[in-house]
Amino acid sequence: MVHPLDKSTLTMPLPPVVTELGELFSEAGYELSLVGGPVRDLFLGRSSPDLDFTTNANPDQTLAVIRGWADAYWEIGRAFGTIGLRRGSHQIEITTYRADAYDPGSRNPSVAFGSNLEEDLLRRDFTVNAMALTLPAMELVDPFGGVKDLHAGVLRTPGAPSSSFSDDPLRMMRAARFASQLGVSVAPEVAEAMSAMAERIGIISAERIRDELVKLVNGRAPGRGIDLLVETGLADHVLPEVSALRLEIDEHHRHKDVYRHSLTVLEQACASETDADGPVPGPDFVLRFAALLHDIGKPATRKFGPGNAVSFRHHDAVGAKLAARRMRALRFDNDTIKAVSRLVELHMRFYGYGEAGWTDSAVRRYVTDAGPLLERLHRLVRSDVTTRNRRQVERLAFAYDDLEARISALAEQEELAMIRPDLDGAQIMALLGITPGPVVGRAYRYLLEERMEHGPLDPATAEARLRSWWFHQPESKEIL
Incomplete structure (x- = not known):
């Protein structure tokens, strides 16, 4: 035409x-x-x-x-x-x-x-x-x-889908990517060919799959693209940990649909991104991918207890390891792997704050452990609330508002983003009369713990605590 x-x-x-x-x-x-x-x-x-x-x-x-x-x-x-x-x-x-x-x-x-x-x-x-x-x-x-197809919002191939995907299996990943970027659906014959030929994605290099996945996750409707990967079986080969989130829901509904929950968290994380001048400009792949993967440790940690109770103890730590392993297989760079897996590891840290409250020391550790990921962590934790219980939503939002207010208050006093011990390495060596070595590192970590626990110390107090610590170290006896 x-x-x-x-x-x-x-x-x-x-x-x-x-x-x-x-x-x-x-x-x-x-x-x-x-x-x-x-x-x-x-x-x-x-x-x-x-x-x-x-x-x-x-x-x-x-x-x-x-x-x-x-x-x-x-x-x-x-x-x-x-x-x-x-x-x-x-x-x-x-x-x-x-x-x-x-x-x-x-x-x-x-x-x-x-x-x-x-x-x-x-x-x-x-x-x-x-x-x-x-x-x-x-x-x-x-x-x-x-x-015509563009106006109809449907994705079709010029020839037979099986021939197209046989020629270049990466086109199946592109179909999911376009579903995310353009908000289109795939024609039934395209979906059928993707399902029938999913295993053929195995001949494509990890780097090319990774690049398509990044574009998919950064699209305007990433949940649509991920859903297509899962429904056609492609995710079994490129993101099996996400496919595994479709845990069987028993008749007692002892836990919610973890897969659907993860897609909702992803959607809410996207909505929490800022404009170019904000702290988390969208699209932010690290935040989005962490949102998608945050619960991938649940299938391996699911346990059933008395009274139809179900638990997923340590799924955050397990999930962080699984996320890092999958991202290494997809040839992501080390910085991106560390950022995503760290967010997965930290996403449960906040829970319990509303019931027990946190000391200033716990708030400092939260900020320090998150480091440059703090703004993303704020958004991930808030996005992880998908319950329909309005009172619970309001309670968790109030608790996190309170935590962020405390972080801001402490930050004004203590420069939380740059917490350091009250004495540096040179001062430690001069005060204790020691040379560079492992002892200096131990002393530094001790003072950092004191800084976390008690906040900023004046020089005299910091020196007194360091001397007290040093008195109980075996190396101090050797010098004497």
């Missing part, structure tokens, strides 16, 4: 660089079309950070056209027919028409160049991404009904 583009249906104008490039290729005798995500986003009123084009020119011919016009160009994707370039603030990729052929046992396509635009569009993942805008004529090429 080819027809002139009705610009009145678009809410985002095309940048001038698009028509400029189209005219360059036309003058050189080649075809050029804007394709894929940038075309889709035109109909969604979104601007794309990157611009993707397809052409009948081969890479050498493309280079001949863009030299002197591009501010910079690179040939990293040349083997796949792609030339990258930068023009002003725009990142651009131009790829020769493709008709990819895949080895069923390989993670990567073997490249076969195509001869026409429609053949190129057929190889793409979904109909909403299989649209092109020919340049400079500005005609919309939509052979598979992408615009």
Whole structure:
């Protein structure tokens, strides 16, 4: 289907660089079309950070056209027919028409160049991404009904879903990602193919799966994407700990649906994010992923007791280890792994505050243990309240409001975010007459505990307590 583009249906104008490039290729005798995500986003009123084009020119011919016009160009994707370039603030990729052929046992396509635009569009993942805008004529090429599917909010493949997913199994992860980013549902035949072919995701590298997962979690409706992974069985291979949250609910309803609860916590965590000027600008992957994984320790720790009682003792500590293990398998960086697993570990620390109250020492430890994750921890703990019992919701909210007020009050007095012992290492060594070594570390930790327990100490009191501690250390007798 080819027809002139009705610009009145678009809410985002095309940048001038698009028509400029189209005219360059036309003058050189080649075809050029804007394709894929940038075309889709035109109909969604979104601007794309990157611009993707397809052409009948081969890479050498493309280079001949863009030299002197591009501010910079690179040939990293040349083997796949792609030339990258930068023009002003725009990142651009131009790829020769493709008709990819895949080895069923390989993670990567073997490249076969195509001869026409429609053949190129057929190889793409979904109909909403299989649209092109020919340049400079500005005609919309939509052979598979992408615009119709976009308006209907449904995800379909240009050809048979089984063929598409067999060619590139990562497209199944992309389906879940688009469900999150675009808020669309998948067509029944797409869901069926995902379920039937879920195991094939195993040939895809952990890094590529991780990248799709991050985009999914950072989407506008991540629960929708996660649900699709779980319902089709893909999560059994990429996030089995989340699938395991679907604990069997017995007739006595001794505990709530942990899986649905986790999706609700994720949704509430997303809603708690701030704008760019706030303490937790959204989308915040660390907060969202911790919200999704916060209860993954429950299946392994579930115990039944008398009176139909159920408990999940230490599920926070177990869950933190499981989260770190899964994230390492997905090749996340160490900082992100530590942040997510630490939030999972700390998410239960607050409970009990409302009943027993906390000493100033406990408040200091809460802040110190959270460190730079404190604002995220605030939001995770509040998001973890999903009960329908209004009185319980109000009680927990009041208790956490009180805790945050105490944190603020102590922070004004003590700089909680930077708690240090009242004496530093040099002062410790000078006072005790010792040289650098393990004893200095022990002394430092002792003073830090005193600082946590009692708040700031004046120099004389800190020195007196250090001397008292030192008197009971075996090393002090050796010096004497």
